Amino acid sequence: MKKKNLLFITLCAVVLSLALTVSGINPCHAVGAQQKNVILATTTSTQDSGLLDILIPIFEKKTGYFVKTIAVGSGQAMAMGQKGEADVLLVHSQEAEKKFMAEGNGMNRRLVMHNDFIILGPPVDPATAKMSKSSMEAFKKIALSRSLFMSRGDNSGTHAKEKSIWKAAGINPEGQKWYQQTGLGMGQTLSVAAEKKAYTLADRGTYLALKKTLGLDILNEGDTLLLNVYSVIQVNPAKFPKLNTAGAKAFADFMVAKDTQKLIGKFGIEKFGSPLFFPDAGKKEEALGKK
Amino acid sequence: MDLILEGIQKAFSLLFTLDPEVLGITWLSLAVSGAATLISLFIGISIGTAVALVEFPGKRIVISLINTGMGLPPVVVGLFVSIFLWRNGPFGFLEILYTPTAIIIAQAIIATPIVMGITLAAIQHLPKNLRLQILALGATRLQMVWLLMKEARLPLLAAVMAGFGGVISEVGASIMVGGNIKGYTRVLTTATVMETGKGNFDVAIALGIILLLLAFMVNALLTQIQQKQRPR
Amino acid sequence: MNSASPILEIKDLQAKRGGVPVLDIPDLDIRGGEVFSLIGPNGSGKSSLLLVLACLLPWRRGFLLFKGSSITPGNGLMAYRRKIAMVFQEPLLFDATVSDNVAAGLKIRAMSRADIHRIVTECLDRFGIGHLGERHARKLSGGEAQRTSLARAFAIHPEIIFLDEPFSSLDPPTREGLIDDLQRILKETRTTAVMATHDRLEALRLSDRMAVMKDGKIVQTGSPEAVMNHPLDEFVASFVGMETILSGEIIKTGSGTVMVHLQGGDIEAIGSARPGDRVICCIRPEQVTLSTGLSQESVSTRNTFAGRVTRIVPLGLFHKVSLDCGFFLTAYVTSASVENLDLKEGKPVFASFKATAVHLIRK
Numbered sequence: 001m002k003k004k005n006l007l008f009i010t011l012c013a014v015v016l017s018l019a020l021t022v023s024g025i026n027p028c029h030a031v032g033a034q035q036k037n038v039i040l041a042t043t044t045s046t047q048d049s050g051l052l053d054i055l056i057p058i059f060e061k062k063t064g065y066f067v068k069t070i071a072v073g074s075g076q077a078m079a080m081g082q083k084g085e086a087d088v089l090l091v092h093s094q095e096a097e098k099k100f101m102a103e104g105n106g107m108n109r110r111l112v113m114h115n116d117f118i119i120l121g122p123p124v125d126p127a128t129a130k131m132s133k134s135s136m137e138a139f140k141k142i143a144l145s146r147s148l149f150m151s152r153g154d155n156s157g158t159h160a161k162e163k164s165i166w167k168a169a170g171i172n173p174e175g176q177k178w179y180q181q182t183g184l185g186m187g188q189t190l191s192v193a194a195e196k197k198a199y200t201l202a203d204r205g206t207y208l209a210l211k212k213t214l215g216l217d218i219l220n221e222g223d224t225l226l227l228n229v230y231s232v233i234q235v236n237p238a239k240f241p242k243l244n245t246a247g248a249k250a251f252a253d254f255m256v257a258k259d260t261q262k263l264i265g266k267f268g269i270e271k272f273g274s275p276l277f278f279p280d281a282g283k284k285e286e287a288l289g290k291k
Numbered sequence: 292m293d294l295i296l297e298g299i300q301k302a303f304s305l306l307f308t309l310d311p312e313v314l315g316i317t318w319l320s321l322a323v324s325g326a327a328t329l330i331s332l333f334i335g336i337s338i339g340t341a342v343a344l345v346e347f348p349g350k351r352i353v354i355s356l357i358n359t360g361m362g363l364p365p366v367v368v369g370l371f372v373s374i375f376l377w378r379n380g381p382f383g384f385l386e387i388l389y390t391p392t393a394i395i396i397a398q399a400i401i402a403t404p405i406v407m408g409i410t411l412a413a414i415q416h417l418p419k420n421l422r423l424q425i426l427a428l429g430a431t432r433l434q435m436v437w438l439l440m441k442e443a444r445l446p447l448l449a450a451v452m453a454g455f456g457g458v459i460s461e462v463g464a465s466i467m468v469g470g471n472i473k474g475y476t477r478v479l480t481t482a483t484v485m486e487t488g489k490g491n492f493d494v495a496i497a498l499g500i501i502l503l504l505l506a507f508m509v510n511a512l513l514t515q516i517q518q519k520q521r522p523r
Numbered sequence: 524m525n526s527a528s529p530i531l532e533i534k535d536l537q538a539k540r541g542g543v544p545v546l547d548i549p550d551l552d553i554r555g556g557e558v559f560s561l562i563g564p565n566g567s568g569k570s571s572l573l574l575v576l577a578c579l580l581p582w583r584r585g586f587l588l589f590k591g592s593s594i595t596p597g598n599g600l601m602a603y604r605r606k607i608a609m610v611f612q613e614p615l616l617f618d619a620t621v622s623d624n625v626a627a628g629l630k631i632r633a634m635s636r637a638d639i640h641r642i643v644t645e646c647l648d649r650f651g652i653g654h655l656g657e658r659h660a661r662k663l664s665g666g667e668a669q670r671t672s673l674a675r676a677f678a679i680h681p682e683i684i685f686l687d688e689p690f691s692s693l694d695p696p697t698r699e700g701l702i703d704d705l706q707r708i709l710k711e712t713r714t715t716a717v718m719a720t721h722d723r724l725e726a727l728r729l730s731d732r733m734a735v736m737k738d739g740k741i742v743q744t745g746s747p748e749a750v751m752n753h754p755l756d757e758f759v760a761s762f763v764g765m766e767t768i769l770s771g772e773i774i775k776t777g778s779g780t781v782m783v784h785l786q787g788g789d790i791e792a793i794g795s796a797r798p799g800d801r802v803i804c805c806i807r808p809e810q811v812t813l814s815t816g817l818s819q820e821s822v823s824t825r826n827t828f829a830g831r832v833t834r835i836v837p838l839g840l841f842h843k844v845s846l847d848c849g850f851f852l853t854a855y856v857t858s859a860s861v862e863n864l865d866l867k868e869g870k871p872v873f874a875s876f877k878a879t880a881v882h883l884i885r886k
Contacts, residue, residue, distance in 0.1 A: 186490075
């Protein structure tokens, strides 16, 4: 009976010490070191691209800050900014961003990079979308031919972009049988589209990562409407005194710094043959896409 | 089918090559859920036993609450805990949102009612006069409680396993209060969801298999202890 | 053994259980070394009284005195509990071996392993379960389990042992053996015992004194002989097995005898009373003899009545024969006699009993 007690006690001790070491794993987490933490709210597609996995460690090493990257939808990211629950945002939803800034929630919105969206579809291409000169035209053709289209339907940046293209094309796909909404992330939505041989809109980065297994072709690209522009926004400390304003500024500055921008430009070449993002710091938004 | 096979292959390769990220995630899952289970064990068994043994007004209501708590949706717990831990929330000054500590807290809240409810039922199920018999043998109140718990050790261990099972497998609260931060608060369940979302199904399946293995090993150990207590 | 002052006393005690009053005992004392039984029907408060005596049930008013000092939850409770033991109707053994069970009380008292081992072996032998030491409690028969429970209680060498219907869940042969053993051990160890039972024969066999309980009160205390043969009221009379209970009126008194007039006949009884007093006559069925013809003997017995058999119920060792002699009378008759007399329902018989067999209760 004594042996069993000993076993139990050692088990408890092991688990408890594990948990304690794990909680204390980050030296920046000591009490009073609050200002070492920077909460970065960004989108799932940004995190999924893997770019931040490269950049953040560099930033942390350089500045000693500990970045907590919280990847949620664009909508939630900006909501977090509005409530002062994040220090800095890295998002790509221009309309919403402008509203965010107009309401005084953020300061110092700066361009960081862009990538683009592409229209994907089955190689057979029943809607002859490949023959389109613009993304609007491609969407019109898909609607007219009533070909199956997969939307993310989750108010993400991608979904917002998709809606703007439908709007520009003057089409309302809601409720139509050929227009289906998955409510899933980009990778999953692509898988579903591939499975059902449907058309869809995706960001190039996710597509490149999954290209091998998918079996979908790029049918339209390059249009200005398809631009996906990323900005970094510092949350306005006027409303929320608890923000790590210094940390937020450091991160934002880092994202537009020359060295970082170079890294951004190189990211993905090794793996996919072409870069996933195009650095844009310092440029004017209107000048984008005019290459 | 190939997908699952691919997943199994990936699982083995990740484990055998001792992929540091996967090992880290696994270790974290074990530590966090283990600590939460431990906390729930102490709080759950002590309060469950107390409620079972003491008569007090409103006892029925308390028992209903505990039983309801057993079915508490983890995601709701996560939501409320994160609201409390938000910077601008009542406990924001503690700065523990998006840390493993927050996950431990949320998981402890999820597991405690489970352990409490099962303990309560186990102690109530003991013969009515056993308590008096133990006191008649000259036991102090503390000795009596300890002896009663020993009598109920089989279902109590089941309670611990139920508590652990409930938290090692939960994902909603872990994402909300942990933030799924790479190398810091990413656990097996949250990583699985993320990889699935990315479309990396083989990695997701691999992580799922590792999670199952982990859960199995812990429960095998606890079952061994539990069944050792059974009369042969 | 018999000390001048009682080992346990109750004064003016009232207790409730679940809000319902269960005990109202103005006075009770237990003498050191005696076996004291509490008998009464289910719900009479026997178990509650035992629990109060063992200080396991709190009481509202009154005192419990152990060797003269008052025991209350705040004063002397734990010390008192360490000197007593209790055995319940169910063995309530722990999920462990027999040895571990018997050692339980000793472990609670933090005795040394060597001492525990010695005492446990001794107790196991004493109760005849020495060979069961390593067997697990779940694998015991009813009798073996109850022996283990008793061994566990005696292992702590209590000054008083409380037993709540300890034999009622056992089958008769097992019960017999265990009652014998318990009696012997109680004598050997000179332990005071307070036992609750609804089986009056068991009480008769084991007790030095008994108390009859009804609705939470004690209605009669005394030696078994006194309670069994001289009940103080109808309830006790009926409970101790006086099957014939009749009310009547004294019509004649003589030297030490009285004549009681009943509806249907007159009975002679021993006692003194005044004519006109209302009394109850109680007669034990064992003391009624039946015959088919009037013999010399029956003529000399004053109380002889002619009657008719109304019912015969076999009760194992004997038969219970109900008669109508103008008043109702019950007799116990051996099976042999039933055969010899060729008793059957409706048969006319003569029933007789001595005047000394009639117990009078004054109303």
